[in-house]
Amino acid sequence: MLRRRGRIRVSGRLRNQNVPATPAPRGGGTASDDALVTLRDQVLPATVGKVPGVSYAVTGDTAGLYDDVHELHSSLPVVFAFVAALAFVLLLAAFRSLAIPLVSIGRVMID
Numbered sequence: 014m015l016r017r018r019g020r021i022r023v024s025g026r027l028r029n030q031n032v033p034a035t036p037a038p039r040g041g042g043t044a045s046d047d048a049l050v051t052l053r054d055q056v057l058p059a060t061v062g063k064v065p066g067v068s069y070a071v072t073g074d075t076a077g078l079y080d081d082v083h084e085l086h087s088s089l090p091v092v093f094a095f096v097a098a099l100a101f102v103l104l105l106a107a108f109r110s111l112a113i114p115l116v117s118i119g120r121v122m123i124d
Contacts, residue, residue, distance in 0.1 A: 045075045048075075049071065049076055053071055097121075100114070100121075101114045101115075101118055
């Protein structure tokens with residue numbers, strides 16, 4: 014699943030360690046995402062997570078892109094609700110009728 018590359022770097026007083034590893038399925042996609050999820054949810058908690066007082070994180074291009082995509086997907090409904098509410102208020106102010114904003118926003122949501 015992971016290939017080690019480089020050297021393990023340890024900072025002074027053993028406060029920080031960097032263990033470089035490259036996911037075996039290179040190039041992104043679902044295979045890299047699956048390797049990342051396995052690393053975060055199974056491998057690290059079963060190894061490093063059992064050491065008291067130790068925290069860990071997974072960084073890099075794959076982890077950053079995965080986190081960004083999931084953050085966008087989780088905030089998308091809030092953005093849609095905000096835009097629909099703003100459109101409703103603007104259409105209500107422009108046409109002074111409840112029917113036009115409701116029908117307009119309803120049609121946009123259906124399409």
